[in-house]
Amino acid sequence: MLSKSQARSFFLGGTVVTFMIFIGLTIYSMAPSNDQSNHENITEGVIRGKHLWETNNCMGCHTLLGEGGYYAPELTKVIDRKGEGMIRAILQSPVPWQPNGRKMVAYGMSDADADAMIEFFKWIGEIDLNGFDRVVSPLAKDRVPRQEED
Amino acid sequence: MKYKSQKVAYWFFALCMLLFALQIVYGFIMGFARIGMDGLHEFIPFNTARAVHTNLLVVWLLTGFMGAAYYIIPEEAQRELVSVKWAYIQLISLALVGVVAIVGYHFNHWEGRKFLEIPRELDYLVVANVLLFLGIILATLYKGKRRTTTALVLTMGLVFAALLYLPGMIWFDSQVTDSFFRWWVVHLWVEGVWELIMGGILAFLLIKITGIDREIIEKWLYVIVGLTFLSGILGTGHHYYYIGVNKIWLIVGGVFSALEPLAFLAMALFAVYMYRKGGRNHPNKLALFWTIGAAIVSFIGAGLLGFAHTLPQTNIYTHGTLVTAMHGHYAFWGAYAMIVLAIISYSLPNMTGRKRYDHVNGHMAFWFSNIGILGMVVAMGVAGVVQVYLERRLKMDFMVAQEEVKIHFVVMLLCAALFTLGIAMYIYEFIKHGKPTDEALEET
Ligand code: HEM
Ligand code: HEM
Ligand SMILES: [Fe+2]
Numbered sequence: 001m002l003s004k005s006q007a008r009s010f011f012l013g014g015t016v017v018t019f020m021i022f023i024g025l026t027i028y029s030m031a032p033s034n035d036q037s038n039h040e041n042i043t044e045g046v047i048r049g050k051h052l053w054e055t056n057n058c059m060g061c062h063t064l065l066g067e068g069g070y071y072a073p074e075l076t077k078v079i080d081r082k083g084e085g086m087i088r089a090i091l092q093s094p095v096p097w098q099p100n101g102r103k104m105v106a107y108g109m110s111d112a113d114a115d116a117m118i119e120f121f122k123w124i125g126e127i128d129l130n131g132f133d134r135v136v137s138p139l140a141k142d143r144v145p146r147q148e149e150d
Numbered sequence: 151m152k153y154k155s156q157k158v159a160y161w162f163f164a165l166c167m168l169l170f171a172l173q174i175v176y177g178f179i180m181g182f183a184r185i186g187m188d189g190l191h192e193f194i195p196f197n198t199a200r201a202v203h204t205n206l207l208v209v210w211l212l213t214g215f216m217g218a219a220y221y222i223i224p225e226e227a228q229r230e231l232v233s234v235k236w237a238y239i240q241l242i243s244l245a246l247v248g249v250v251a252i253v254g255y256h257f258n259h260w261e262g263r264k265f266l267e268i269p270r271e272l273d274y275l276v277v278a279n280v281l282l283f284l285g286i287i288l289a290t291l292y293k294g295k296r297r298t299t300t301a302l303v304l305t306m307g308l309v310f311a312a313l314l315y316l317p318g319m320i321w322f323d324s325q326v327t328d329s330f331f332r333w334w335v336v337h338l339w340v341e342g343v344w345e346l347i348m349g350g351i352l353a354f355l356l357i358k359i360t361g362i363d364r365e366i367i368e369k370w371l372y373v374i375v376g377l378t379f380l381s382g383i384l385g386t387g388h389h390y391y392y393i394g395v396n397k398i399w400l401i402v403g404g405v406f407s408a409l410e411p412l413a414f415l416a417m418a419l420f421a422v423y424m425y426r427k428g429g430r431n432h433p434n435k436l437a438l439f440w441t442i443g444a445a446i447v448s449f450i451g452a453g454l455l456g457f458a459h460t461l462p463q464t465n466i467y468t469h470g471t472l473v474t475a476m477h478g479h480y481a482f483w484g485a486y487a488m489i490v491l492a493i494i495s496y497s498l499p500n501m502t503g504r505k506r507y508d509h510v511n512g513h514m515a516f517w518f519s520n521i522g523i524l525g526m527v528v529a530m531g532v533a534g535v536v537q538v539y540l541e542r543r544l545k546m547d548f549m550v551a552q553e554e555v556k557i558h559f560v561v562m563l564l565c566a567a568l569f570t571l572g573i574a575m576y577i578y579e580f581i582k583h584g585k586p587t588d589e590a591l592e593e594t
Contacts, residue, residue, distance in 0.1 A: 025399075030327070030330075060200045060201055065326070071184070101186060
């Protein structure tokens with residue numbers, strides 16, 4: 001039968017080995033040659049957009065890259081779906097946007113802030129998501145042929 | 151033999167009860183918003199309610215773990231806590247930081263990073279608070295008469311949990327990298343080090359309740375936490391499938407996260423087997439219910455329901471939908487909420503001297519809350535599957551699909567009412583136990 005010290009070795013050994021592999025894989029996937037996010041395209045505007053995304057906790061309702069709240073639509077490909085003009089209107093609206101009865105917070109953003117958000121969404125939209133982007137939201141380009149068929 | 155300083159635990163548990171009650175209130179705010187009743191939108195929009203709901207959850211669970219440690223460590227180390235005064239200071243400062251954070255969420259003061267919404271400047275206070283807590287625990291262990299495996303695993307879990315908070319405080323310009331390291335906190339907590347804490351509390355309770363030899367229980371404890379880390383560390387990859395990092399995680403995350411349920415299965419089998427084998431007939435039946443219940447429900451909520459969406463082929467459809475919310479509720483409930491309620495149920499009569507352990511209220515609290523949350527989880531699960539089908543297979547618009555699943559949230563709210571009744575009875579029983587006394591602790 002297994003002894004207590006063998007059980008302890010199993011615990012310590014397994015932990016150390018898997019943790020080392022985990023660190024190794026982290027370094028591997030953070031390597032610039034394996035970048036899928038177009039890291040070089042992160043401009044001041046994108047960073048400002050990310051900052052606005054965080055300080056307003058947009059993730060409290062929306063998902064982005066599939067992470068966040070489930071109360072409001074996924075925003076990964078939002079530029080593709082709605083277009084810049086619409087997004088700008090929603091962000092700058094002084095009254096809550098509520099297309100289907102569900103309300104968004106009225107942010108009344110300045111032009112500069114709305115620009116930054118759009119830059120951020122554009123950068124997000126270009127990331128290679130290993131195929132998820134084609135599933136996650138009804139993309140304009142996926143839907144058009146379907147509607148034409150009707 | 152008990153120790154007077156264990157009384158500190160009572161006040162941590164009392165704070166747990168308060169925060170848990172508040173958590174449920176904010177859950178209802180979101181539930182009602184989802185069926186179109188969002189009258190509070192001006193003051194408490196959904197994102198505020200969500201941040202408060204999930205942060206209160208994490209804080210009351212951590213408060214419960216700390217209370218558990220203050221109760222368990224003196225008994226395991228066979229000496230009083232090194233300082234009771236500092237333990238109270240730690241409790242009060244923890245409550246203060248929590249209140250400031252929660253109030254801030256109502257005034258758009260936060261960091262919108264799911265589960266880590268606490269603003270960076272408060273993070274430093276959290277770190278200071280946790281260091282104080284760890285200082286008291288480690289010093290007590292160090293000066294204690296014995297160092298048991300149970301105490302060691304529990305303490306290791308707490309120390310690692312503190313260390314893993316740090317990657318979440320680093321600043322990144324890229325949303326992808328930010329998210330990558332956010333999971334070092336969120337995933338490696340719930341599917342890693344918190345399981346050590348759970349395992350430590352579970353082992354302590356099983357030793358006390360079943361009377362089985364410590365050596366046997368602790369041997370299996372090592373096996374369980376071994377399985378946890380073996381699968382859970384590389385299992386982090388199941389959050390890296392679709393966030394914009396290398397495809398290697400599809401394989402690594404898929405294989406190792408699929409093994410994660412083994413640790414929970416081992417925990418459930420272990421608890422049930424030890425209970426069957428145990429000769430002692432401990433009078434505190436409620437503690438037994440919550441203990442065995444935690445081991446079984448965590449296997450269902452974390453193990454089975456986690457497995458249901460962990461393979462990349464499934465996760466591509468379910469990632470970021472109500473299926474995730476369904477799993478989140480049952481996993482957190484079974485593994486962590488129930489184990490905290492178990493240690494409270496066990497320790498309360500010992501600290502207060504009131505042996506209410508077989509009171510019918512306590513049993514009703516157990517069954518109402520468990521049946522209630524199971525109903526909530528089923529309702530959310532149905533909503534999730536319908537959402538996935540309509541939105542991701544049929545490519546319907548988000549809000550069109552949401553309208554379709556509204557009805558399931560009505561059912562969810564009804565079940566939530568039953569759940570809340572159960573928790574209200576639990577809190578009522580908590581209050582009825584009265585305050586802790588030195589005499590009670592000396593007697594047991
Ligand atoms: C007690 C243990 C666990 C708890 C408390 C827990 C809780 C959660 C929570 C709250 C989320 C949502 C995270 C977010 O989107 O920010 C989540 C996601 C997830 N969990 Fe767990 N979990 C546990 C164990 C497991 C296990 C053992 C597995 C796998 C076998 C698993 C598989 C998953 C997967 C695949 C996701 C991602 C869902 C998505 O892509 O949206 N979980 N879990
Ligand atoms: C009356 C009881 C409750 C109600 C009505 C409720 C309702 C909700 C709602 C509506 C959400 C947001 C889902 C979304 O983003 O659309 C949520 C999130 C969450 N709740 Fe609850 N909840 C309740 C109790 C609990 C309990 C007892 C726990 C833990 C044991 C819990 C853990 C969570 C977690 C972890 C999340 C985040 C899930 C995720 O992001 O995947 N809730 N809850
Ligand atoms: Fe995970």
